[in-house]
Amino acid sequence: MVYLLLLLLLxxxxxxxxxxxxxYSKLLSSFLSFIVLLVxxxxxxxxxxxxxxxxxxxxxxxxxxxxxxxxxxxxxSIVVFAAILYQDPDIxxxxxxxxxxxxxxxxxxxxxxxxxxxxxFWELVLIPSYFMIGRWGGPxxxxxxxxxxxxxxxxxxxxxxxxxxxxxxYYTIYGNFNFDYSSxxxxxxxxxxYYVVLAGFFLAFFIKLPTVPLHTxxxxxxxxxxxxxSMIFSGLLSKMGAYGIFAIFxxxxxxxxxxxxxxxxxxxxxxxxxxxxxxxxxxRMVAYASIGHMGFISISxxxxxxxxxxxxxxxGMFMMFAHGLIIPILFxxxxxxxxxxxxxxxxxxxxxxxMMPNLAFLMTGGFLASLGLPGLAGFIAEFSVVVGxxxxxxxxxxxxVFGLVLSASYHIWALQRTIFGPYNNYLGKIGDMIxxxxxxxxxxxxxxxxxxxxxSPIYNLFxxxxxxxx
Amino acid sequence: xxxxxxxxxxxxxxxxxGIVEIFWSFLTKENRHFSYIAILGxxxxxxxxxxxxxxxxxxxxxxFDSAGTILSLLFVFLxxxxxxxxxxxxxxxxxxxxxxxxxxxxxxxLAVYSSNLISIFVTFEASSMAxxxxxxxxxSRKTLEASMKFFVIGALSSSIIIFGxxxxxxxxxxxxxxxxxxxxLYLLSLIFLMVGFGFKLSLFPFHSWAIDTYTGSRSxxxxxxxxxxxxxxxxxMIRIFIFTFDKGLSGYVxxxxxxxxxxxxxxxxxxxxxxxxxxxxxAYSSVANAGYLSLVFTILPGSGPELALAAIIIFSIAYIxxxxxxxxxxxxxxxKGTRIEDLSGLGKKRPLLALSFTILLFxxxxxxxxxxxxxxxxxxxxxIEGNLWWLAIIAVLNSAISVYYYFRVVMYMYWKNxxxxxxGNAYIxxxxxxxxxxxxxxxxxxxxxxGSFYNIWGMIP
Numbered sequence: 027m028v029y030l031l032l033l034l035l036l037x038x039x040x041x042x043x044x045x046x047x048x049x050y051s052k053l054l055s056s057f058l059s060f061i062v063l064l065v066x067x068x069x070x071x072x073x074x075x076x077x078x079x080x081x082x083x084x085x086x087x088x089x090x091x092x093x094x095x096x097x098x099x100x101x102x103s104i105v106v107f108a109a110i111l112y113q114d115p116d117i118x119x120x121x122x123x124x125x126x127x128x129x130x131x132x133x134x135x136x137x138x139x140x141x142x143x144x145x146x147f148w149e150l151v152l153i154p155s156y157f158m159i160g161r162w163g164g165p166x167x168x169x170x171x172x173x174x175x176x177x178x179x180x181x182x183x184x185x186x187x188x189x190x191x192x193x194x195x196y197y198t199i200y201g202n203f204n205f206d207y208s209s210x211x212x213x214x215x216x217x218x219x220y221y222v223v224l225a226g227f228f229l230a231f232f233i234k235l236p237t238v239p240l241h242t243x244x245x246x247x248x249x250x251x252x253x254x255x256s257m258i259f260s261g262l263l264s265k266m267g268a269y270g271i272f273a274i275f276x277x278x279x280x281x282x283x284x285x286x287x288x289x290x291x292x293x294x295x296x297x298x299x300x301x302x303x304x305x306x307x308x309x310r311m312v313a314y315a316s317i318g319h320m321g322f323i324s325i326s327x328x329x330x331x332x333x334x335x336x337x338x339x340x341x342g343m344f345m346m347f348a349h350g351l352i353i354p355i356l357f358x359x360x361x362x363x364x365x366x367x368x369x370x371x372x373x374x375x376x377x378x379x380x381m382m383p384n385l386a387f388l389m390t391g392g393f394l395a396s397l398g399l400p401g402l403a404g405f406i407a408e409f410s411v412v413v414g415x416x417x418x419x420x421x422x423x424x425x426x427v428f429g430l431v432l433s434a435s436y437h438i439w440a441l442q443r444t445i446f447g448p449y450n451n452y453l454g455k456i457g458d459m460i461x462x463x464x465x466x467x468x469x470x471x472x473x474x475x476x477x478x479x480x481x482s483p484i485y486n487l488f489x490x491x492x493x494x495x496x
Numbered sequence: 497x498x499x500x501x502x503x504x505x506x507x508x509x510x511x512x513x514g515i516v517e518i519f520w521s522f523l524t525k526e527n528r529h530f531s532y533i534a535i536l537g538x539x540x541x542x543x544x545x546x547x548x549x550x551x552x553x554x555x556x557x558x559x560f561d562s563a564g565t566i567l568s569l570l571f572v573f574l575x576x577x578x579x580x581x582x583x584x585x586x587x588x589x590x591x592x593x594x595x596x597x598x599x600x601x602x603x604x605x606l607a608v609y610s611s612n613l614i615s616i617f618v619t620f621e622a623s624s625m626a627x628x629x630x631x632x633x634x635x636s637r638k639t640l641e642a643s644m645k646f647f648v649i650g651a652l653s654s655s656i657i658i659f660g661x662x663x664x665x666x667x668x669x670x671x672x673x674x675x676x677x678x679x680x681l682y683l684l685s686l687i688f689l690m691v692g693f694g695f696k697l698s699l700f701p702f703h704s705w706a707i708d709t710y711t712g713s714r715s716x717x718x719x720x721x722x723x724x725x726x727x728x729x730x731x732x733m734i735r736i737f738i739f740t741f742d743k744g745l746s747g748y749v750x751x752x753x754x755x756x757x758x759x760x761x762x763x764x765x766x767x768x769x770x771x772x773x774x775x776x777x778x779a780y781s782s783v784a785n786a787g788y789l790s791l792v793f794t795i796l797p798g799s800g801p802e803l804a805l806a807a808i809i810i811f812s813i814a815y816i817x818x819x820x821x822x823x824x825x826x827x828x829x830x831x832k833g834t835r836i837e838d839l840s841g842l843g844k845k846r847p848l849l850a851l852s853f854t855i856l857l858f859x860x861x862x863x864x865x866x867x868x869x870x871x872x873x874x875x876x877x878x879x880i881e882g883n884l885w886w887l888a889i890i891a892v893l894n895s896a897i898s899v900y901y902y903f904r905v906v907m908y909m910y911w912k913n914x915x916x917x918x919x920g921n922a923y924i925x926x927x928x929x930x931x932x933x934x935x936x937x938x939x940x941x942x943x944x945x946x947g948s949f950y951n952i953w954g955m956i957p
Contacts, residue, residue: 156906
């Protein structure tokens with residue numbers, strides 16, 4: 027249906043408007059992003075729409091939303107809406123243009139049903155991100171922007187080689203080029219080339235995820251970006267990797283690979299937790315927390331490869347959604363702390379609850395959601411993954427639980443040192459969160475609460491996608 | 497429409513306008529008159545070329561096919577853009593510059609159509625001679641040095657080509673292409689020809705002149721040298737080597753080209769990483785691109801080179817637009833220095849130029865959906881079709897390295913500031929802008945029209 031094409035093109039159209047709206051750019055952008063959110067919500071009742079043009083040499087415009095991609099499209103609209111509301115109105119209008127362009131590219135990544143198109147949108151994400159880091163970043167922005175670019179671009183071009191090999195293999199078998207998800211994976215080659223194809227996709231997705239040996243771009247990018255960008259990058263860019271894993275990498279379904287990915291996930295979780303414990307900068311700690319949680323996605327897909335446990339798989343998928351809602355709250359509240367007190371160093375803070383009660387409420391809520399407190403969205407995901415993986419990896423699950431304990435400890439410890447305890451009088455008299463910071467965070471937190479108590483609207487979608495009954 | 501004169505007419509029009517330039521100099525010395533004449537001649541030749549884009553015709557000396565016509569169209573188009581961008585040039589003897597621009601382009605048009613070693617040599621030399629003088633225009637120590645290096649190496653390569661031609665004649669008793677022989681002399685002649693034309697294409701061990709010449713000569717001239725002149729050498733080499741591969745020599749020639757192309761791309765990219773001078777960086781990236789271009793020779797012996805031959809045309813279109821445009825953009829910094837710091841704050845001072853240059857750099861880096869991505873995409877796809885996927889991985893990794901040095905320039909343009917004024921004029925901006933828009937539009941169109949690039953090389957001599 028052509029409405030889907032309109033949904034894809036809507037953010038692209040909107041990306042031109044903030045350029046010409048001068049000092050009203052924030053107001054206008056908030057309104058526009060709300061429209062995108064509304065349109066996306068309407069599609070909840072029209073999942074499984076698709077739009078396809080004629081193919082030329084296997085290249086066509088083939089987009090669709092299904093039970094896996096719809097929640098992510100929704101997540102993109104929600105997070106972009108919240109992030110634009112959060113943004114300081116003093117910023118130039120072009121910043122909002124980049125955000126809308128990023129939204130367009132992300133929609134494209136999640137909607138495309140064709141590897142060629144997928145690659146184009148995947149690369150297109152780099153351009154607005156590069157400018158968002160480089161123009162509005164912190165003191166090390168030049169280094170960070172290039173590091174981000176090289177890291178993710180190397181992964182992407184290796185994926186391009188894999189796509190080539192798949193396409194060529196399809197060509198030798200069927201005599202024509204076809205990049206559609208539904209066809210191209212019939213032609214997964216065997217022998218040594220199989221591992222080349224696998225490595226290309228693996229690197230692209232696990233760099234973007236990020237998982238531990240390939241994660242070093244992530245803390246820099248999250249920390250050096252302004253708060254709005256951090257919310258979008260941590261909440262949405264990592265979901266590209268996760269989506270790639272669930273939509274494309276899953277087609278390989280190699281049981282031998284399962285153990286490797288599970289161990290990578292566990293290492294990622296524990297390593298990131300220990301790193302987070304050691305951080306002195308609150309924002310950097312949150313960045314490591316974000317990396318740690320992505321470990322659950324590796325664990326869930328690895329377990330699925332070994333034993334086809336649908337529960338773990340759905341847990342991983344729900345982790346994408348929950349993490350996308352929770353992590354922006356963490357970055358948003360940390361941003362408020364920084365604006366209000368002028369510092370992010372944990373030891374310079376303390377007892378903020380006295381001066382900033384609203385912040386204390388949201389930050390505690392966000393941190394508890396992040397550590398997986400029952401009743402909040404993160405718990406549903408972590409619980410599903412741990413329970414689903416028990417059958418398969420049995421005692422190794424203790425390592426996962428150990429990671430969870432570590433995760434709880436650094437969250438609680440950070441809360442204790444920043445917003446609770448005695449007030450640090452050197453901070454002087456400081457104000458609470460201002461409305462532009464408070465409302466978007468509250469909206470996100472309410473969503474986390476709603477999906478924590480009543481996850482089925484989204485959970486069932488993933489359930490239908492994986493077609494499992496447990 | 498099979499009269500020979502119809503095919504030769506575009507080149508003759510270019511030559512005629514070149515001579516008109518000389519006579520016009522008796523009337524006036526104002527630069528813009530000569531620019532107008534060159535643009536007019538270019539447009540006329542462009543239209544004439546468009547008329548026989550679908551025609552195929554060959555005799556023993558020339559082979560007129562669509563591939564040659566597309567390349568000629570590109571050369572003429574770039575020449576028009578260069579003539580437009582140099583509208584405000586203000587140096588003595590403008591007639592020399594524009595007349596040689598027309599004559600060298602005319603010779604290149606004939607060179608890509610040649611299918612006989614004698615006509616190849618004559619047209620190749622004619623265009624080279626014109627470019628030696630172009631490289632030294634306008635008169636200064638820097639351009640003289642560039643031109644001198646270019647000339648000495650060019651003379652050397654010409655003599656090597658002559659050697660190759662004579663070996664070719666001894667082994668096959670003809671100058672026409674398309675005849676092969678199993679003797680070792682034939683292989684020797686191929687090596688000589690490859691080295692001779694490899695100088696022009698700036699393949700790895702023969703590239704060092706290119707860096708100094710592209711950096712030293714004036715930017716519009718560098719645009720011509722690094723694109724049209726190179727693609728001419730590429731087309732000649734394709735015409736020579738397309739026939740050599742089915743006669744038992746393919747193994748050696750393929751291996752040779754694999755080694756050369758790997759070295760060329762890797763060397764170009766790695767040295768470009770450390771350059772602080774943008775023009776020099778572009779020169780090194782042009783060497784790296786020569787490596788990508790020469791990948792086509794590794795695929796020719798494969799079972800079906802059709803995709804490779806279509807891909808090389810697409811890559812040529814991309815290359816001429818993005819590299820030509822980048823060098824023309826550098827003309828703005830010619831007077832105040834072309835170091836990377838000198839580009840600081842371009843995004844604020846000249847938004848149109850900065851945007852266009854950014855698109856061209858994205859295209860060079862191979863970011864979709866630009867033309868540069870499509871060119872590399874189809875070229876690497878043809879590599880995999882030729883069962884050389886490991887070579888495709890090396891090429892792709894090289895392409896990934898190159899992102900660093902292109903994006904560093906974008907970084908300086910957009911988020912560094914400086915008080916330095918930037919010279920140049922609106923004509924350059926519009927020239928670069930038109931090239932960048934074409935890069936973007938064609939990049940989106942190419943998947944739709946790729947079918948029309950199949951089987952456009954006339955192979956029968």
